Amino acid sequence: PAITPIYGGFVNGDSAASLSTKPTCSTTATSSSPVGSYPSSCAGAADPNYAISYAGGAVTVNQAVLSITASSPAMSYGGTVPAVTPVYSGFVNGDSAASLSTKPTCSTTATNSSPVGNYPSSCGGAVGANYAISYVAGTVTVAAAPHGAVQTTTTTTAVPPDATPQPFTAGLVAVEGPMSGAQASTGVDMFRGAQLAADQLNAHGGVDGVKIRLVRADDQASPPAGVTVAKRAVSEHIFAVVGPFNSSVGVKDLPIYRRAGVSILRLTSASSTDGYGVTTQPMDVQVAPIEANEITQGLHATRVAIVYDTSTYTAGIAAQLRGLLRGAGHPPVAFVPVSDAQVHFSQVLSKVAAARPDLLYIAAYGTEAGDIARQAAAAHLGARCFVDLAAQGPDFVAAATGPVAEKCINTGVPSALEFKGAAQYVKEYEAAYHTVPGTWGTFSYDSVMLLAQAVREAGGWDEAKVQSRLDHTRGYQGITGTITISPQTGNRVDSPVVVLDIGPHGQYEVDPAWARRTGFKLP
Secondary structure, three states: OOOOOOOOOOOOOHHHHOOEOOOOOEEEOOOOOOOOEEEEEEEEOOOOOOOOOOOOOEEEOOOOEEEEEEOEEEEEOOOOOOOOOOEEEOOOOOOOHHHOOOOEEEEOOOOOOOEEEEEEEEEOOEEOOEEEEEEOEEEEEEEEEOOOOEEEEOOOEOHHHHOOOOOOOOOOOEEOOOOOOOOHHHHHHHHHHHHHHHHHHHHHOOEOOEEEEEEEEEEEOOOOHHHHHHHHHOOOOEEEOOOOOOHHHHHHHHHHHHOOOOOEEEEEOOOOHHHEEEEOOHHHHHHHHHHHHHHHOOOOOOOOOEEEEEOHHHHHHHHHHHHHHHHHHOOEEEEEEEEEHHHHHOOHHHHHHOOOEEEEEOOOHHHHHHHHHHHHHHHHOOEEEEEOHHHHHHHOOOOHHHHHHEEEEEEEEEOOOOOOOHHHHHHHHHHHHHOOOOOOHHHHHHHHHHHHHHHHHHHOOOOOHHHHHHHHOOOOOOOOEOOOOOOOOOOOOOOOOOOEEOOOEEEEEEEHHHHHOOOOOOO
């Protein structure tokens, strides 16, 4: 941080501006200094009217926030229990797991005789002097054994009928997202991004001689609607699905796709959807540490009030942030739930105001988050506004209104305009749809292109081989950057999570102060 002088002793209305030479200040601490206290000092001031003396200060380097998530692998009933591995998020200064003095150990309660179901996985025991370490549990999924039955020494258990793979139509891909309702801008942008990818592939003969055809699956951001559209899509014999977007939908309908054997390229971000296919976009365990670091180390907030929607992703990210802030020594002063049915938040904001926060953190989707931010500004809380990735997009800006949105710090992903590899995508998107691209279409575009690569590597439209190639994606160059998938979770490694400002025209831009502090470079 910048070292600034604090003066005492001016007379006759003098101030620092009265000095003929102002002091310069510095510290021995650097961005790579370990946790500890480092001297700061000022010197060099001069003025004929003052005898100047100096008192040293101290710069305290606190622990950085490190999150360790237990992986969420899958296994078949009666099969070998998979290894649970740690997934790290929050290392700085080029550190890695090797920098820890004691590495974590990970385990699961699942055994090879565990019935079909979900079992917790966890990690613990890590030690690193420079890190405040928190843990996020995972889930080991035990699926029905393949080939219709599991033969053991004593019994034969039939696989349920809904676990029987369906016939697939090569090239038929569902795009599932909220294409109507309050979050329609997200789903429409997702479909447009996927359509651009399909058009480009088809212009060159398709994939392995098969043209890509998209099925529009509008789940309205509603879990029941998601279940309906998933069943319909499976009945139409789709080969793959891109989506859903909302994690609360995904926890209900992703199992339907998986039981049917459909290749999944989800856009959900909650860790509860780990292991269901692959994803090109960030996960909550990658977002929360960046938010905690920015709040504590960038903004130096110590009294954080958290307002969160109770849906799967937003409730999960809020809980993770609460844990990380507690670990950093600054537990939230308020933790208040809201529902997406609310439009008036005066009672919620009264609770927040009573806690006297210096930062209001909002975890909610577009319009809802914008309404909260606007009403908080009108209530003059005196707290900075910080908004989670879930809200990113034009709906938030419109609901908050430009002047309020511009004062909010946000987490999210770079806009299509900022991804270095997306220039041609932006050009074709604007030509096709006569508007600037949204936030999530770049990720659905990369998802379709990743599927195409997996088909080529598999030697054709073989469902099992294609999903295996997706699970083992390494170094794919997409328009959103390099994509490598963790086979244990299906999650993208080093996803492009950033801190964003909102400009005067509603555009999201990487925050330059955050980029300088963290050394971030656009992919």
